Amino acid sequence: MDAAMTGPAAGGSVGRADMSPEERPPGGGATLTCPSCAGHVTAGERFCEACGADLAPSSAASAGSEGSERSEGSAGSAESPASPAASAERIGQPACRECGGGVADDGYCTQCGARAPSPRDHFTEQPASWVAAVCDRGISHRRNEDAMALDARQLPGSRAVLVVCDGVSSATDSDVASLAAARAARDLLAASDPRGQGTAATRVAATAKALEAAADAANEAVIANTSPSPGNPASCTFVAAVVDESLLVVGWVGDSRAYWLPDSGDPRLLTIDDSFAAEQIADGVPRHDAESGPHAHAITRWLGVDAPDHTPRAASLDLGDPGWVMVCSDGLWNYCSEPHDMADLVARTGRATGPEPLQLAAALVDWANAQGGKDNITVALARVGATRPTTTAPPTAAAALEATAHREEARPHGNVLR
Template identity: 60%
Template sequence: MDVAMTSTTQTVCPSCGGQVSEADRFCEACGAELNPTAAPASPALDTDTEPTVEISTAPAAEPVGPCRSCGGAIGAEGYCETCGTKASKPRDHFDEHPAPWVAGVCDRGIRHSRNEDALAIAADAEPGSRALLVVCDGVSSSLDSDVASLAAARAAREVLVAGHAQGIGTESSHSNAIVARLKAAADAANDAVLDNTSPDSPNPASCTFVAAVLEDGLLVAGAVGDSRAYWFPDEDEAVALTVDDSWAAELIATGISRAEAESGPHAHAITRWLGKDAPDHTPRTTTLCPAGPGWILVCSDGLWNYCSEAAPLADLVRQTAAAHGGEPLATASALVDWANAQGGQDNITVALARL
C-alpha cells in the first residue's frame, strides 16, 4: 500500500494506468512490478535481501522445501530441481498456531517479490478465553518495511501478552484497561519501526497496525491504516470492528460507493501509519461483548481487497471454515489460498480465533 502524503514525483503504472510514485516498486492497483530492469540504487533496495528479524530457527538464507510450485526437491543452489523455480524463503510464508482455537497465516502472495506483511498472535489454551491477534502491513514504497512490520507486530504482541489489567472490577474499567494496553502496544510497535529505520533513509520504513484482544468476555480492536478486524457471529450480522485510515474510507464517508472508492487510483493510499514520518499512530478502538459462537478475523488488505464488505466476507469465512471442519489453521490457510486464486496481487495475512 501507499501512504497518502509523499514528496516523490507521481506517475502512472504502465500496466493499468493507476497512480504510483517514483519510489514505488509495485503498483498497488494491479501488483505489477515497476521498473523491473532497473538496478537497485543501494543494497537496501534489493527485494531479495533477507530480513534481520527471523521467523524460524533455521538460517534465513537456507531455502525451505519442497518447491511451492511443483513439490519437487530444492537443490543446493536454492532452485527446484524439477521445475527450476527459485525456492521460497521462510519469510515468504509462515503461520502461527498458539492454541487449537487460534491461528494465523502470512503469505507473500503471487505478484510481490517479498512478503511485507507480518503476523504475531498469542492465546491461552482454553477456547474462548484469551486471544491476542496482531497484523502489520509494510508500506511497499518504504525501505525495509518487511523487517519493520515483523518487528512491530512482535513488539505489540509482547506488550499485550505482558499485561492483564482488570481495572477496578467494572466492565467499563476493564474495557478501558484493555484499550490502554492496546494503545501501549501500538506505541511499542511504532518504536520497533523506528528501531528498524535508518536515520538517513530517504523513505523511512512504515506499516499499518491492527490488533484484536479477546479477554474475559470482552473484545477490543484498534487499528492504524487499512488492515482490519471483524467479528462474525454465527447467528447474527457481521461487524466491522475497525474503520480504515485511507482516502477510500474518506470518500465512502462522503457518500461515494464502496466499490467506486476502493477501485479508484487512491484506493490504497493510507492517511495514518506507523513510522518516522507518521502524523499520528494512536489506534482508534472499538469494544463489544461477543454473544454466542463466531469468528474473530484480523487481516491485511491482501484478503479484503477481494471481498471488502463485512457480510460477504463473513459468508466466505463461514463457508471456508465449514469446508475445513471449523479448524482455524486450515481455514486461515484456505483463505490465503482463495486470495491467491483471485490474483494474489498483494501480501496476504489472515488471523482467526474461534469462539
C-alpha cells in the same frame, strides 16, 4: 546474477571460473579442469568457483591439465564428482531447489540465479487450538511485507491477542519492520491483563490504554529497523484485537482490519480504514467505488519515523454468540470487503475445512491467491464460543475524518488494488 564463491582454505585463489589465462592472478599455477562442471580452475584451489565442487588433491590430480585425457570407467579412475547439492551442503550453503547449487546469503543461487524460497514468504502461528494465523507473500509481490504475531491461553474463549501489520510496499525494509512491530505489540499486550479491575467499562478502558502502549512499542520497533540512509523510510499499518472472554477490544492505525463474524446475526467491521477511500465513503461514495478507485489504498496514518500520528483508534464489543474474530490485511479484504460478504466467505470455507482455525485461515489465504494474489495476505482467527448477550452498542464511525498526509502503496502493475 553473478556471485563469487571462495573456498574456505587460506591462500586459495579468488576469481571467476570463466577467466582467461591472461586474466588469472599471477602465481595461480597450472590451468586445470573442474571434474564436476569442466570449468577452469587453478592449482591450489580447494573449491571450483563455478559450481562449488571439491577440488581435493585426488580430484584435481585425476582431472589433469587441459591437454591431458582421462579414460572414463577405467580402473583406478577418480570417484564420481559430488552432486551440486552435496557440494553446497559441504560448504555450509542451502541447496537450490531448481538446480541443486548453493544459495548465497542474498537468497539467490550461485549457479542458476534462481531466488530461493524464504521462510518469511509463508509462515503460520497457532498458540492454542482456538487461535491461529497464516501470513503469505501472495502471487504478485516479490517479498512478504505482511506480518502477524499471536498469543493465547489454552482454554478456548479465554484470552487471546491477534496482531497484524502490513508493511508499506514503497518503503525500504518494511518487511523487517512490520514483523518487528507485530511482535513488539504482541509481547506488550500478552503481558497486559485488565481483569480484576472492576466493571466492563474499566476493562475496556484499560485494554484501550494497553493498545496505545502496544502501538507505541510497534512504532519504536519500526523506527529501530529503519535504515539511516535517505529514501522512503520503513512503515506499516497496525491492527490488534484482544479477546478477553466475552469482551473484544480492537485498536488500529491504517487500513488493516478487524471483523466480528458471528455464526448467526449481523457481522460487523469493527475498524474504520485510515485511508483516502474511507474518507470518500464517509462523504457518501459507495464502498465498492471508493475501494476500487485509483487512490483507494493511499493510507492517511501509519507507523514509522515519518508518521503524522500513530495513536490507535479503538472499538469494543461484547460477544453474545458463537463466531469468529478475524484480523486481516487488505490482501484478503481487497476481494471481499463488506462484512456480510466476508461472513458468507468464512461460512462457506468453514463448511469445507471444518472449525479448526489454522485450516480455515490457510483456506482463506488460498482463496485470496486464487482471486489473483495481488498483495501479501494475512488472516488471523480466534474462535469464540457462546457468551452472555449484552446491550453494548457496536462501534460507530468517527463524525469526520480529516484528510492528513497520504502515503501511497506501490502497485504491482496496472489498476490493481495494492
